[in-house]
Amino acid sequence: MPPINLAIVGVGKIARDQHLPSIAGNPDLLLVAAASRNGAVEGIPNFPTIEAMLDAVPFVDAVSLCMPPQFRYDAAYKAICAGKHVFLEKPPGATLSEVADLEALAIEKGVSLFASWHSRYAAAVEAAKSFLVSTNIQSVHVVWKEDVRHWHPNQDWIWQAGGLGVFDPGINALSIITHILPTSIFLRNATLEFPENKHAPIAADLNFTNSDNISVHAEFDWRQLGEQTWDIIAETSAGKMVLAEGGSKLTINDTVIPVSSETEYAALYRQFASLIKRRESDVDLAPLRHVADSFMLGKRVFVAPFHD
Template identity: 55%
Template sequence: MAERIKLALVGIGKIARDQHLPAIAADNAFELVAAVSRSGRVEGVPNFNDIAALIESGLPVDAVSLCTPPVGRHRIAAQALAAGLHVMLEKPPGATLAEVHQLQAQAAAGSGRSLFATWHSRHAAGVDAARAWLADKQIKQAAIVWREDIRVWHPGQEWILEAGGLGVFDPGINALSIVTSILPGALRLESAKLVFPAGRGAPIAAGLAMVLGEAAPVSADFDFRPTWPQSWDITVETDRGTLMLTEGGARLWIDGEEQRTDGIGEYPALYRRFAELVAAGRSDCDLRPMALVADAFLLGERTETDPFAF
């Protein structure tokens, strides 16, 4: 058996506890050896307040998985890469495209260091089969409806509605990560409408008008306000039938008939992929979903709605 990858988890919040820690514990390729957080702690391993303290401790570490909010993540990732560590980034991979490009260059300049910009929704059970089915189809149009209650999925996380927190694009980018993966062709934004709560720095709702190639319209309806019903659905109409992904990509339907899908789970699949990249000394950084979000902020028509409180 190959030697296990000594991993430190950075940022011990809701996503780390709900998804990362169970996935790491179930993967024999990794050994969790440390946690880094200003507030959260993980029992059974050394805990550090910041990445510098971890590096200075001399504790043997091969890789870090960063689960911090995107603003400020670049500095942590750059320090880790400079220390010779492999780096896995929770989505979105950073606060700006420029800083992630800089991390890519830094990783490429090193000796076998891996940088993995993750998109967990691409590993939902129905996504691979959806991509395969669409590969030889002509796309007529596609629609995304991604509507969820921010208070349920991000309780008390004020940072998400601050500048750089992405607001509704934090879940919306999951949908964009799926469509950029399954649709056969290049996706381009044509216009956007962004709704900001009064006094907040990030949108609580957004509508996107995109185009696949030069002909097929692709729309997106993102909203953080619904308490019920909530939906994480993608519909693609083709010349030979209609495909639907529901429940965030977990379930696949072709012409109204549900298809059998297989998978090990989104986060277990991410860590399996990270182990492959580390073993090969390669990186994986697809920034197309993030580029669409950046374009939405560039092109978006902004309106203001009522103040929002958690």
């Protein structure tokens, strides 16, 4: 089969660091156009808007949307209405309702919609899932702490309403948890810390449980200096499991478990191409639903102002 003609919308840091190399390394995909207000990709036509791109390059088969979530719905709607398959960076949208609307539209138009959760494709995640299915889980502790100044320098959108704040990285942890646990979890209580000068939280403490009353405690913080922490620790009847470094390393009872060498975004684009070939969609809203529950149920505490 000929490669899928792919366009990318939103040429920022994540697109350059992750999307473009992964697309280039996938023989099923051919990057043919880009649209971005502030960036460009060498060697292909570039446009200021998705509308201009779709008008000028009608042979685009699929579109990868890498702009902030507040602006993703309009672009996805236009692409789907034009008959294009759509890849949504995480989180897939600013609200649950708009993503549900896009999913219904994709079904109506007969195109594939992929709500990508890149951390689910980290090297050790599937091995962790297999282990947890084989044992009885007693408790889970998630520690997701990083330095926002390092990862999002001077990015105002993450602090605006809809930008998610600390849930921008925290949703990665939630995407892993909802994938590896054998049963669904739900939020019991939460505390969200908001800087006095921001509309999104800088830290969150979340307590989940499930029908078996297993405790899942998650700590998210954007103020961590030095070594960054992206760990999921599970105490089980078969011992202690540590899924570390954002899902890239796994130890069980201090024994290192061999894992896949494929990178997250390479695996994402492999999945996207497969969905297109099968004319299927993959739209799991569980991680975003947990974020919405946290904002709905969480106690809000105001802390010191934050300045870049």
